[in-house]
Amino acid sequence: xxxxxxxxxxxxxxxxxxxxxxxxxxxxxxxxxxxxxxxxxxxxxxxxxxxxxxxxxxxxxxxxxxxxxxxxxxxxxxxxxxxxxxxxxxxxxxxxxxxxxxxxxxxxxxxxxxxxxxxxxxxxxxxxxxxxxxxxxxxxxxxxxxxxxxxxxxxxxxxxxxxxxxxxxxxxxxxxx
Amino acid sequence: xxxxxxxxxxxxxxxxxxxxxxxxxxxxxxxxxxxxxxxxxxxxxxxxxxxxxxxxxxxxxxxxxxxxxxxxxxxxxxxxxxxxxxxxxxxxxxxxxxxxxxxxxxxxxxxxxxxxxxxxxxxxxxxxxxxxxxxxxxxxxxxxxxxxxxxxxxxxxxxxxxxxxxxxxxxxxxxxx
DNA sequence: AATAACATGTAACGCGTTACATGATTAC
DNA sequence: GTAATCATGTAACGCGTTACATGTTATT
Numbered sequence: 001x002x003x004x005x006x007x008x009x010x011x012x013x014x015x016x017x018x019x020x021x022x023x024x025x026x027x028x029x030x031x032x033x034x035x036x037x038x039x040x041x042x043x044x045x046x047x048x049x050x051x052x053x054x055x056x057x058x059x060x061x062x063x064x065x066x067x068x069x070x071x072x073x074x075x076x077x078x079x080x081x082x083x084x085x086x087x088x089x090x091x092x093x094x095x096x097x098x099x100x101x102x103x104x105x106x107x108x109x110x111x112x113x114x115x116x117x118x119x120x121x122x123x124x125x126x127x128x129x130x131x132x133x134x135x136x137x138x139x140x141x142x143x144x145x146x147x148x149x150x151x152x153x154x155x156x157x158x159x160x161x162x163x164x165x166x167x168x169x170x171x172x173x174x175x176x177x
Numbered sequence: 178x179x180x181x182x183x184x185x186x187x188x189x190x191x192x193x194x195x196x197x198x199x200x201x202x203x204x205x206x207x208x209x210x211x212x213x214x215x216x217x218x219x220x221x222x223x224x225x226x227x228x229x230x231x232x233x234x235x236x237x238x239x240x241x242x243x244x245x246x247x248x249x250x251x252x253x254x255x256x257x258x259x260x261x262x263x264x265x266x267x268x269x270x271x272x273x274x275x276x277x278x279x280x281x282x283x284x285x286x287x288x289x290x291x292x293x294x295x296x297x298x299x300x301x302x303x304x305x306x307x308x309x310x311x312x313x314x315x316x317x318x319x320x321x322x323x324x325x326x327x328x329x330x331x332x333x334x335x336x337x338x339x340x341x342x343x344x345x346x347x348x349x350x351x352x353x354x
Numbered sequence: 355a356a357t358a359a360c361a362t363g364t365a366a367c368g369c370g371t372t373a374c375a376t377g378a379t380t381a382c
Numbered sequence: 383g384t385a386a387t388c389a390t391g392t393a394a395c396g397c398g399t400t401a402c403a404t405g406t407t408a409t410t
Contacts, residue, residue, distance in 0.1 A: 002270050003369080009277035019389050033273040035266045040370060042390060062378045062389050074280075081274060081281055084292065088300075089212045091268040093179050096210040097258060098330060100186035102323035103251075104258055109323065115261065123265075146279030146286065149345045153275060156341055160333045168326045180397080196361050217398060219362060239361050239406045 001080075003044055006034045008053060008069060008077040015057045015068040018042045031123065032154065048073070110172045117165040124158035131155060178257075180221055183211045185230060185246060185254040192234045192245040195219045208300065209331060225250070287349045294342040301335035308332060 010016060010024055022038040029035065036044075045067060048054045053073035058066040069077070094116070101109050131151050138148070187193060187201055199215040206212065213221075222244060225231045230250035235243040246254070271293070278286050308328050315325070 001369095002268075002273060005277070006273055009273075009280055012277070012280040017389075022389095029273070029276065030267070031265050032267055033269055033276050035268060035370090037371070038390075039372080039392075043392080060389095064389060077277075077280060078285075081277060082285055082289065084271070084274060084289070086296075088208050088269075088271050088296070090207070090209055090271075091179075091212060092210055092265075094261065094265050094267075096179060096183055096186075096206070097261060098327055099206065099210050100182070100189070100254075100258060101327065103186055103189040103254060108255075108259055112259065112261070119263075119265070144348050149348060150275055150278065152344070153338075153341050156337045157334070160337045161330075164330050164333055167329070171321050171326060178397095194361075199361095212398090214399070215362075216364075216400080220364080237361095241361060 002034060003036050003040065004048060004053075005077060005080045006036070007041065007044060007048065008073055008080075011054055011067060011069040012074060012077060015066050017060075017064050017066050018045050019064065020066075021045075032157075106172050110169060113165050113169050113172070117162065117169070120158055120161050120165065124155070124162060127151065127154050127158065179211060180213050180217065181225060181230075182254060182257045183213070184218065184221060184225065185250050185257075188231055188244060188246040189251060189254055192243050194237075194241050194243050195222050196241065197243075198222075209334075283349050287346060290342050290346050290349070294339065294346070297335055297338045297342065301332070301339060304328065304331050304335060 006025075006029060007021060010021055016024070018038060018041050022036075022041055025034070025036050025041070045054065049056065049067065052070060053076055054067045054069055056065050057068035060066065097112065098116075101112065104112065131148075134148065134151070183202075183206060184198060187198055193201070195215060195218050199213075199218055202211070202213050202218070222231065226233065226244065229247060230253055231244045231246055233242050234245035237243065274289065275293075278289065281289065308325075311325065311328070
Protein backbone atom coordinates (compact mmCIF):
# COMPACT_ATOMS: atom_id res chain seq x y z
CA UNK A 1 0.00 0.00 0.00
CA UNK A 2 2.97 2.34 0.29
CA UNK A 3 2.87 3.09 -3.43
CA UNK A 4 -0.64 4.46 -3.03
CA UNK A 5 0.46 6.83 -0.26
CA UNK A 6 3.61 7.89 -2.07
CA UNK A 7 1.40 8.91 -5.01
CA UNK A 8 -1.16 10.59 -2.79
CA UNK A 9 1.62 12.50 -1.03
CA UNK A 10 3.04 13.79 -4.30
CA UNK A 11 -0.44 14.76 -5.49
CA UNK A 12 -1.06 16.57 -2.20
CA UNK A 13 1.69 19.01 -3.19
CA UNK A 14 0.39 19.62 -6.69
CA UNK A 15 -1.70 17.97 -9.42
CA UNK A 16 0.29 15.75 -11.76
CA UNK A 17 -0.07 13.15 -14.50
CA UNK A 18 1.13 9.55 -14.35
CA UNK A 19 4.02 10.62 -16.50
CA UNK A 20 4.99 13.43 -14.10
CA UNK A 21 4.76 11.11 -11.12
CA UNK A 22 6.94 8.52 -12.83
CA UNK A 23 9.63 11.18 -13.33
CA UNK A 24 9.41 12.29 -9.71
CA UNK A 25 9.94 8.75 -8.55
CA UNK A 26 13.02 8.45 -10.74
CA UNK A 27 14.50 11.78 -9.78
CA UNK A 28 13.80 11.87 -6.08
CA UNK A 29 12.10 9.04 -4.24
CA UNK A 30 14.00 6.12 -5.76
CA UNK A 31 17.29 6.88 -4.02
CA UNK A 32 15.88 7.41 -0.56
CA UNK A 33 12.37 6.24 -0.03
CA UNK A 34 10.42 4.31 -2.66
CA UNK A 35 10.50 3.12 -6.21
CA UNK A 36 7.89 2.45 -8.89
CA UNK A 37 7.73 2.34 -12.68
CA UNK A 38 5.05 3.67 -14.96
CA UNK A 39 3.65 0.16 -15.44
CA UNK A 40 2.74 0.12 -11.78
CA UNK A 41 1.81 3.78 -11.44
CA UNK A 42 -0.83 4.03 -14.19
CA UNK A 43 -3.03 1.15 -12.99
CA UNK A 44 -2.70 2.34 -9.37
CA UNK A 45 -3.86 5.85 -10.36
CA UNK A 46 -6.93 4.29 -12.03
CA UNK A 47 -7.74 2.36 -8.86
CA UNK A 48 -7.23 5.45 -6.70
CA UNK A 49 -9.59 7.41 -8.95
CA UNK A 50 -12.14 4.59 -8.72
CA UNK A 51 -11.80 4.75 -4.93
CA UNK A 52 -12.44 8.50 -4.96
CA UNK A 53 -9.02 9.50 -3.57
CA UNK A 54 -8.06 11.46 -6.68
CA UNK A 55 -9.88 12.92 -9.69
CA UNK A 56 -8.96 13.83 -13.24
CA UNK A 57 -8.47 17.59 -13.03
CA UNK A 58 -7.54 18.19 -16.63
CA UNK A 59 -7.12 16.35 -19.92
CA UNK A 60 -4.34 17.59 -22.15
CA UNK A 61 -2.54 16.75 -25.37
CA UNK A 62 -1.40 13.19 -26.15
CA UNK A 63 -4.00 11.73 -23.81
CA UNK A 64 -2.40 13.38 -20.81
CA UNK A 65 -4.55 13.17 -17.69
CA UNK A 66 -3.67 15.40 -14.77
CA UNK A 67 -4.90 14.08 -11.43
CA UNK A 68 -5.69 16.09 -8.31
CA UNK A 69 -6.13 14.81 -4.77
CA UNK A 70 -9.65 14.91 -3.27
CA UNK A 71 -10.67 15.64 0.31
CA UNK A 72 -11.17 11.90 0.84
CA UNK A 73 -7.63 11.41 -0.49
CA UNK A 74 -6.21 13.96 1.94
CA UNK A 75 -8.01 12.27 4.82
CA UNK A 76 -6.68 8.88 3.83
CA UNK A 77 -3.13 10.21 3.45
CA UNK A 78 -3.23 11.97 6.81
CA UNK A 79 -4.43 8.79 8.50
CA UNK A 80 -1.54 6.85 6.99
CA UNK A 81 1.03 9.51 7.90
CA UNK A 82 0.11 9.68 11.57
CA UNK A 83 -0.14 5.89 12.00
CA UNK A 84 3.35 4.60 11.34
CA UNK A 85 4.01 0.87 11.84
CA UNK A 86 6.06 -0.08 14.88
CA UNK A 87 8.71 -2.07 13.03
CA UNK A 88 11.05 -0.42 10.56
CA UNK A 89 11.43 -2.51 7.41
CA UNK A 90 14.01 -1.52 4.85
CA UNK A 91 15.02 -2.96 1.51
CA UNK A 92 18.33 -1.64 0.35
CA UNK A 93 20.49 -3.83 -1.84
CA UNK A 94 23.37 -1.48 -1.38
CA UNK A 95 23.37 -1.74 2.42
CA UNK A 96 22.90 -5.50 2.04
CA UNK A 97 26.25 -5.61 0.27
CA UNK A 98 27.81 -3.72 3.17
CA UNK A 99 26.48 -6.34 5.57
CA UNK A 100 28.02 -9.10 3.51
CA UNK A 101 31.36 -7.32 3.11
CA UNK A 102 33.02 -9.94 5.32
CA UNK A 103 32.47 -12.55 2.62
CA UNK A 104 34.95 -10.79 0.33
CA UNK A 105 38.69 -10.81 0.74
CA UNK A 106 40.18 -7.49 1.93
CA UNK A 107 41.28 -6.28 -1.50
CA UNK A 108 37.85 -6.85 -3.00
CA UNK A 109 36.08 -5.37 0.01
CA UNK A 110 38.25 -2.32 -0.38
CA UNK A 111 37.33 -1.99 -4.04
CA UNK A 112 33.63 -2.23 -3.20
CA UNK A 113 34.00 0.48 -0.57
CA UNK A 114 35.83 2.69 -3.01
CA UNK A 115 33.05 2.25 -5.54
CA UNK A 116 30.57 3.15 -2.80
CA UNK A 117 32.51 6.26 -1.84
CA UNK A 118 32.57 7.27 -5.47
CA UNK A 119 28.91 7.15 -6.34
CA UNK A 120 28.08 8.61 -2.95
CA UNK A 121 30.37 11.59 -3.54
CA UNK A 122 28.62 12.28 -6.84
CA UNK A 123 25.19 12.20 -5.27
CA UNK A 124 26.30 14.40 -2.39
CA UNK A 125 27.63 16.98 -4.83
CA UNK A 126 24.37 17.04 -6.79
CA UNK A 127 22.29 17.49 -3.68
CA UNK A 128 24.65 20.15 -2.30
CA UNK A 129 24.35 22.16 -5.48
CA UNK A 130 20.56 22.05 -5.53
CA UNK A 131 20.32 22.92 -1.82
CA UNK A 132 22.72 25.83 -2.28
CA UNK A 133 20.61 27.15 -5.16
CA UNK A 134 17.49 26.81 -3.05
CA UNK A 135 19.04 28.56 -0.03
CA UNK A 136 20.29 31.43 -2.17
CA UNK A 137 16.79 32.05 -3.50
CA UNK A 138 14.97 31.57 -0.17
CA UNK A 139 13.74 34.35 2.07
CA UNK A 140 15.96 34.21 5.17
CA UNK A 141 13.20 35.70 7.33
CA UNK A 142 10.74 32.87 6.63
CA UNK A 143 11.08 29.51 8.39
CA UNK A 144 12.56 26.57 6.56
CA UNK A 145 9.97 24.73 4.49
CA UNK A 146 9.58 20.98 5.08
CA UNK A 147 11.28 20.14 1.82
CA UNK A 148 14.38 21.91 3.02
CA UNK A 149 14.31 19.90 6.24
CA UNK A 150 14.23 16.65 4.28
CA UNK A 151 17.04 17.82 2.00
CA UNK A 152 19.08 18.42 5.12
CA UNK A 153 18.48 14.82 6.12
CA UNK A 154 19.74 13.75 2.69
CA UNK A 155 22.87 15.89 3.04
CA UNK A 156 23.66 14.51 6.46
CA UNK A 157 23.06 10.93 5.35
CA UNK A 158 25.42 11.26 2.41
CA UNK A 159 27.94 12.95 4.64
CA UNK A 160 27.90 10.03 7.07
CA UNK A 161 28.28 7.44 4.36
CA UNK A 162 31.17 9.41 2.93
CA UNK A 163 32.97 9.67 6.27
CA UNK A 164 32.28 6.06 7.12
CA UNK A 165 33.61 4.64 3.84
CA UNK A 166 36.81 6.64 4.32
CA UNK A 167 37.11 5.37 7.88
CA UNK A 168 36.39 1.77 6.85
CA UNK A 169 38.83 1.76 3.93
CA UNK A 170 41.61 2.84 6.28
CA UNK A 171 40.82 -0.08 8.56
CA UNK A 172 40.78 -2.82 5.98
CA UNK A 173 43.72 -5.14 6.21
CA UNK A 174 46.14 -4.45 3.36
CA UNK A 175 46.60 -0.78 4.32
CA UNK A 176 47.94 0.09 0.88
CA UNK A 177 48.87 -1.56 -2.38
CA UNK B 178 17.26 -12.15 -6.50
CA UNK B 179 18.52 -10.20 -3.48
CA UNK B 180 16.93 -12.67 -1.08
CA UNK B 181 19.04 -15.44 -2.55
CA UNK B 182 22.24 -13.47 -1.99
CA UNK B 183 21.25 -12.35 1.47
CA UNK B 184 20.82 -16.03 2.38
CA UNK B 185 24.03 -17.06 0.65
CA UNK B 186 25.88 -14.30 2.49
CA UNK B 187 24.62 -15.43 5.87
CA UNK B 188 25.48 -19.04 5.03
CA UNK B 189 28.97 -17.95 3.95
CA UNK B 190 29.62 -16.96 7.57
CA UNK B 191 28.34 -20.20 9.07
CA UNK B 192 25.93 -23.06 8.33
CA UNK B 193 22.38 -22.44 9.46
CA UNK B 194 18.85 -23.76 9.18
CA UNK B 195 15.87 -21.95 7.67
CA UNK B 196 14.76 -21.25 11.20
CA UNK B 197 18.12 -19.70 12.14
CA UNK B 198 18.12 -17.58 9.00
CA UNK B 199 14.59 -16.35 9.68
CA UNK B 200 15.74 -15.16 13.12
CA UNK B 201 18.79 -13.43 11.68
CA UNK B 202 16.60 -11.53 9.25
CA UNK B 203 14.36 -10.38 12.09
CA UNK B 204 17.16 -9.42 14.43
CA UNK B 205 19.57 -7.77 12.05
CA UNK B 206 18.87 -7.35 8.37
CA UNK B 207 15.27 -6.15 8.57
CA UNK B 208 16.10 -2.74 10.03
CA UNK B 209 18.89 -1.88 7.65
CA UNK B 210 19.12 -4.01 4.58
CA UNK B 211 16.55 -6.65 3.69
CA UNK B 212 13.50 -8.45 4.96
CA UNK B 213 12.03 -11.90 4.47
CA UNK B 214 9.74 -14.25 6.38
CA UNK B 215 10.04 -17.98 6.83
CA UNK B 216 7.38 -18.56 4.16
CA UNK B 217 9.73 -17.07 1.62
CA UNK B 218 12.96 -18.40 3.06
CA UNK B 219 12.16 -22.14 3.13
CA UNK B 220 11.18 -22.48 -0.54
CA UNK B 221 14.14 -20.35 -1.60
CA UNK B 222 16.53 -22.61 0.34
CA UNK B 223 15.07 -25.62 -1.51
CA UNK B 224 15.64 -23.92 -4.85
CA UNK B 225 19.19 -22.92 -3.88
CA UNK B 226 19.93 -26.53 -2.88
CA UNK B 227 18.48 -27.72 -6.20
CA UNK B 228 20.77 -25.23 -7.97
CA UNK B 229 23.79 -26.59 -6.08
CA UNK B 230 24.58 -23.35 -4.22
CA UNK B 231 24.04 -24.89 -0.80
CA UNK B 232 23.81 -28.41 0.62
CA UNK B 233 22.20 -30.02 3.64
CA UNK B 234 25.11 -30.35 6.03
CA UNK B 235 23.22 -31.90 8.91
CA UNK B 236 19.77 -33.14 9.84
CA UNK B 237 18.78 -32.61 13.46
CA UNK B 238 15.84 -32.93 15.77
CA UNK B 239 12.36 -31.74 14.76
CA UNK B 240 13.17 -32.03 11.07
CA UNK B 241 15.85 -29.38 11.36
CA UNK B 242 18.02 -29.12 8.26
CA UNK B 243 21.27 -27.21 8.53
CA UNK B 244 22.51 -25.88 5.21
CA UNK B 245 26.09 -25.06 4.25
CA UNK B 246 27.29 -23.01 1.31
CA UNK B 247 29.07 -24.85 -1.52
CA UNK B 248 31.99 -23.64 -3.64
CA UNK B 249 29.55 -22.88 -6.45
CA UNK B 250 27.55 -20.85 -3.93
CA UNK B 251 30.63 -18.86 -2.90
CA UNK B 252 31.44 -18.14 -6.53
CA UNK B 253 27.94 -16.96 -7.23
CA UNK B 254 27.89 -14.77 -4.13
CA UNK B 255 31.26 -13.22 -4.95
CA UNK B 256 30.10 -12.44 -8.48
CA UNK B 257 27.03 -10.66 -7.10
CA UNK B 258 29.01 -8.74 -4.48
CA UNK B 259 31.52 -7.29 -6.91
CA UNK B 260 28.92 -6.38 -9.55
CA UNK B 261 26.71 -3.79 -7.89
CA UNK B 262 23.97 -2.16 -9.99
CA UNK B 263 24.58 1.45 -10.97
CA UNK B 264 21.33 2.85 -9.60
CA UNK B 265 20.60 2.79 -5.90
CA UNK B 266 17.03 1.68 -5.22
CA UNK B 267 15.67 1.91 -1.73
CA UNK B 268 12.34 1.00 -0.17
CA UNK B 269 11.89 2.57 3.20
CA UNK B 270 8.39 3.42 4.35
CA UNK B 271 9.80 5.40 7.21
CA UNK B 272 11.85 7.73 5.00
CA UNK B 273 8.85 7.97 2.68
CA UNK B 274 6.92 9.53 5.57
CA UNK B 275 9.73 12.04 6.04
CA UNK B 276 9.44 13.03 2.39
CA UNK B 277 5.73 13.60 2.78
CA UNK B 278 6.08 15.53 6.04
CA UNK B 279 5.00 18.70 4.26
CA UNK B 280 1.51 17.27 3.84
CA UNK B 281 0.93 17.41 7.61
CA UNK B 282 0.26 20.55 9.60
CA UNK B 283 3.18 21.65 11.81
CA UNK B 284 1.81 20.19 15.04
CA UNK B 285 1.28 16.78 13.47
CA UNK B 286 4.63 16.87 11.69
CA UNK B 287 6.23 17.62 15.01
CA UNK B 288 4.54 14.66 16.63
CA UNK B 289 5.70 12.35 13.86
CA UNK B 290 9.27 13.59 14.29
CA UNK B 291 9.08 13.05 18.01
CA UNK B 292 7.91 9.49 17.45
CA UNK B 293 10.81 9.01 15.04
CA UNK B 294 13.32 10.38 17.52
CA UNK B 295 11.93 8.04 20.12
CA UNK B 296 12.19 4.73 18.33
CA UNK B 297 15.51 5.78 16.90
CA UNK B 298 16.91 6.52 20.35
CA UNK B 299 15.89 3.05 21.50
CA UNK B 300 17.56 1.36 18.56
CA UNK B 301 20.70 3.43 18.98
CA UNK B 302 20.93 2.39 22.63
CA UNK B 303 20.57 -1.30 21.78
CA UNK B 304 23.25 -1.12 19.13
CA UNK B 305 25.57 0.91 21.38
CA UNK B 306 25.28 -1.70 24.11
CA UNK B 307 26.05 -4.59 21.81
CA UNK B 308 28.98 -2.78 20.22
CA UNK B 309 30.37 -1.88 23.63
CA UNK B 310 30.17 -5.53 24.70
CA UNK B 311 31.89 -6.57 21.50
CA UNK B 312 34.68 -4.00 21.86
CA UNK B 313 35.31 -4.98 25.48
CA UNK B 314 35.82 -8.60 24.46
CA UNK B 315 37.86 -7.89 21.32
CA UNK B 316 41.62 -8.13 21.04
CA UNK B 317 42.84 -4.53 20.68
CA UNK B 318 45.91 -5.70 18.74
CA UNK B 319 43.89 -7.35 15.95
CA UNK B 320 42.30 -5.26 13.21
CA UNK B 321 38.59 -4.53 13.30
CA UNK B 322 36.55 -7.33 11.75
CA UNK B 323 34.14 -6.42 8.96
CA UNK B 324 31.14 -6.88 11.22
CA UNK B 325 32.49 -4.19 13.49
CA UNK B 326 32.88 -1.86 10.52
CA UNK B 327 29.25 -2.35 9.57
CA UNK B 328 28.11 -1.83 13.16
CA UNK B 329 29.96 1.47 13.07
CA UNK B 330 27.93 2.43 10.01
CA UNK B 331 24.77 1.60 11.96
CA UNK B 332 25.89 3.71 14.92
CA UNK B 333 26.67 6.68 12.74
CA UNK B 334 23.40 6.37 10.83
CA UNK B 335 21.35 6.35 14.01
CA UNK B 336 23.39 9.25 15.32
CA UNK B 337 22.60 11.30 12.23
CA UNK B 338 18.91 10.57 12.38
CA UNK B 339 18.89 11.50 16.04
CA UNK B 340 20.65 14.82 15.48
CA UNK B 341 18.53 15.60 12.45
CA UNK B 342 15.19 14.99 14.16
CA UNK B 343 16.25 17.29 17.00
CA UNK B 344 17.33 19.94 14.49
CA UNK B 345 14.12 19.59 12.47
CA UNK B 346 11.81 19.70 15.49
CA UNK B 347 13.36 23.02 16.52
CA UNK B 348 12.66 24.43 13.09
CA UNK B 349 9.02 23.47 12.80
CA UNK B 350 6.66 26.39 13.05
CA UNK B 351 4.95 26.40 16.44
CA UNK B 352 8.22 26.47 18.40
CA UNK B 353 6.50 25.26 21.56
CA UNK B 354 3.04 24.41 22.84
C1' DA C 355 0.11 -30.92 32.03
C1' DA C 356 0.68 -26.74 29.83
C1' DT C 357 3.21 -23.36 27.51
C1' DA C 358 6.83 -21.52 24.86
C1' DA C 359 10.07 -22.13 21.53
C1' DC C 360 11.74 -24.89 17.80
C1' DA C 361 11.00 -26.24 13.09
C1' DT C 362 9.03 -26.67 8.50
C1' DG C 363 5.66 -26.30 4.73
C1' DT C 364 2.33 -24.29 1.34
C1' DA C 365 -1.81 -21.86 -0.93
C1' DA C 366 -3.86 -17.56 -2.15
C1' DC C 367 -3.34 -13.21 -3.11
C1' DG C 368 -1.16 -8.76 -3.83
C1' DC C 369 2.90 -6.05 -5.17
C1' DG C 370 6.73 -5.13 -8.46
C1' DT C 371 9.54 -5.87 -12.84
C1' DT C 372 10.24 -6.77 -17.56
C1' DA C 373 8.75 -6.62 -21.94
C1' DC C 374 5.65 -5.69 -25.42
C1' DA C 375 2.69 -2.21 -27.67
C1' DT C 376 1.07 2.18 -29.49
C1' DG C 377 0.67 6.81 -30.74
C1' DA C 378 1.25 12.26 -30.41
C1' DT C 379 4.09 16.34 -30.18
C1' DT C 380 8.30 18.99 -30.17
C1' DA C 381 12.91 20.27 -31.53
C1' DC C 382 16.39 20.06 -34.87
C1' DG D 383 11.82 14.07 -41.91
C1' DT D 384 13.63 12.05 -37.99
C1' DA D 385 14.87 11.62 -33.41
C1' DA D 386 13.77 12.66 -28.74
C1' DT D 387 10.45 13.23 -25.51
C1' DC D 388 5.85 13.04 -24.01
C1' DA D 389 2.18 9.99 -22.73
C1' DT D 390 -0.41 5.83 -21.67
C1' DG D 391 -1.59 0.89 -21.38
C1' DT D 392 -1.24 -4.14 -20.32
C1' DA D 393 0.29 -9.22 -20.09
C1' DA D 394 3.34 -12.48 -18.05
C1' DC D 395 6.04 -13.60 -14.65
C1' DG D 396 8.51 -13.36 -10.32
C1' DC D 397 8.85 -11.64 -5.57
C1' DG D 398 6.70 -10.85 -0.97
C1' DT D 399 2.86 -11.13 2.62
C1' DT D 400 -0.77 -13.22 5.05
C1' DA D 401 -2.91 -17.01 6.64
C1' DC D 402 -3.50 -21.69 7.22
C1' DA D 403 -1.40 -26.07 8.71
C1' DT D 404 1.29 -29.42 11.38
C1' DG D 405 4.28 -31.56 14.52
C1' DT D 406 8.47 -31.79 18.10
C1' DT D 407 11.23 -30.63 22.11
C1' DA D 408 12.35 -28.08 26.25
C1' DT D 409 10.92 -25.63 30.25
C1' DT D 410 8.09 -24.85 34.22
